[in-house]
Amino acid sequence: MIKIWFVLCIVISWASADKVNASCECGIAGHNRRIVGGTTVEPHAYPWLVSLMLGPKLHCGGAIITDLHILTAGHCITFGVHYRDLTVYVGMHDRLDTSYVTMHVENGVKHPHFTSNAVRDINDIAVLTLDKKLKFTENVRPICLPEDSMDFRNLPLTVAGWGKTRQGALTSSRYLLETKVQIVDSDKCKKSAIYRDNLVGDTMMCAYSLGKDACQGDSGGPLFSTHRRSYNKKWYQVGIVSWGIDCAMPDYPECGRPSDKVVSMRIVGGRRAEPHSFPWTVAILKNERMHCGGAMITNKHVLSAGHCFKWDNFKTMEVLIGLDNMDDLKNVEKRNISNVVIHEAFTSTAVRDENDIAIATLNHPVAFNDNIVPICLPEPAEDFTNRIGTIVGWGRVGVEKSSSKVLLKASLRILSDEDCMSSQLAQHLKPTMMCAFSKGKDGCQGDSGGPLLVFQPEGKYVQAGVVSWGIGCADPRYPGVYTKVNNYIDWILQHTTDGIKCNT
Incomplete structure (x- = not known):
């Protein structure tokens, strides 16, 4: 029962109400x-x-x-x-x-x-x-x-x-x-x-x-x-x-x-995502601790941020797929990473990363099911200005806070390029980046590499961005910065030819 x-x-x-219509x-x-x-x-x-x-x-x-x-x-x-x-x-x-x-x-x-x-x-x-x-x-x-x-x-x-x-x-x-x-x-x-x-x-x-x-x-x-x-x-x-x-x-x-x-639940102003409601989202652990996020784009490829792998050995990492709660790994698929391709034009300064995108190849493919589904890629010329985006991840719930045990989500408004360039981050921004912001909400450490998602009229989510960099967490002076995925569609397809995709 x-x-x-x-x-x-x-x-x-x-x-x-005080007024009454007789x-x-x-x-x-x-x-x-x-x-x-x-x-x-x-x-x-x-x-x-x-x-x-x-x-x-x-x-x-x-x-x-x-x-x-x-x-x-x-x-x-x-x-x-x-x-x-x-x-x-x-x-x-x-x-x-x-x-x-x-x-x-x-x-x-x-x-x-x-x-x-x-x-x-x-x-x-x-x-x-x-x-x-x-x-x-x-x-x-x-x-x-x-x-x-x-x-x-x-x-x-x-x-x-x-x-x-x-x-x-x-x-x-x-x-x-x-x-x-x-x-x-x-x-x-x-x-x-x-x-x-x-x-x-x-x-x-x-x-x-x-x-x-x-x-x-x-x-x-x-x-x-x-x-x-x-x-x-x-x-x-x-x-x-x-x-x-x-x-x-x-x-x-x-x-x-x-x-x-x-x-x-909080992801810095966010809420607990219902278990497996974003079934493409993966957690990338390093030495058994939350390192970065990512999204399945084929049965063996994860889209993430370049900075997640640039200075760390991917052989020390483990990918958890079909995950909701870090304390419940019963039906979670675990994979090692056999290869990582970081965009060849990736560069980094003390503040920001440019062309901050990478593809990690799993050592064994996964089977798609209700809890493991790849994310759709956007159209190359698609404009997400003023759309509501969703970020998901297990990252820190504040600058000095620990990582979340459960998957969190937050809704953010994607800014126009003009509004993005009007922020205090202007001198660090490039055309391959996008900004998103809502008061009191942001991605934070550990959410890096995770997807910025937009729900489309046809009823599917597409990945508009990759969580890349920012200053602080949910600081109103500095919107979060994301890598524009639609700038890299050809590059992504080039490096995922051996993976199985879903119908778009």
Whole structure:
């Protein structure tokens, strides 16, 4: 028997609206109801549900609470994502059916006491203001906010969204899905050490079902229920999907997160990546200590930074592939390095490395599986200016801190060449370099050589950059500097001809 819990924020009263439109009622379900015995929702059964899109990618869920406001999670507009980056899809059921309404966000306000640590978010709630008013219809209606005296314990609660349908899935659901859960007593939730140390009873609650859960992309979505006070005719938002560990795993409260599944953790301002959500990422160890990162580009080649090998003997290194947690190597592939090619124009000064790119060849190929997948290379002329990039690695979580035991990720905005050259690094920069920055976030020692990733409209990640150099870690005066991968496509292909690639 699998018990699944997830943590939801319950500070709904903060979002209560003063203005009331007497011409409509909140929380009235659409005429279509759920498929009996299934998990797919009939179209527009829950007309308050919206999806928050980050470009072409599902980022979070949310709920309409007025004709101008969406209630979601605070973490959905944190960690490198600004509310202006989001597009709101209203009245949607099938993501491939374009009959939904697309809205933009004019403002986003997190709770003033929103905080985050290595595992959880506190006061994880936000209100988004749309750029124009919604017109309420059968397919677009607000959900009701509960009264303080309402008790939802022992009632069946619904969580719905377009998030991923299983742990490790690379894509989100096409159709709106739902599942039923119940509130779990906080004492029961706290039997897990992680939740015992991080659950804040006043503003969080746990809910679970047997083998069911919210998952990535469902973050910020509503937990809702009817109530006898309205003769079970209206739906009330009881909670917001906030945080958890994995998706539908035994004895862990669950949640869906902004990108690829998540609980939070630091990579200097970053968050814990869901296990194996970036299955091309490798750790390069030297004398059993974290040395550099890298990314699989074929079944036997790793793309990394030149400086990771220039002054160190690669024969003393070991590559861990399919890794998430340094303390759990059970299903991890271990390889030695048989050869390294550093770019022939690699040069280094006291501050920066130029043409900082290298290809390491493994002594034995690996077999691709769910946990080991190569990264795609970008088009040679592709421009990533102002795109949101993701860095991943096991590097230090601060200048004087130790390396992380688990894979971390952080979202950064890729700067234009002009903005990059306007920074205090200008005198050290070359056209083969790119900058990326978000306040308080950066790659750090041990993340060198790891990938800077960009999610493409066709649903795949490409490697835009290689973590190269910087000054300090997350210093606002100095953006992180990355080697532009698309400058080296021919060079990469030349040195990986004997490797097996995937379809692009």
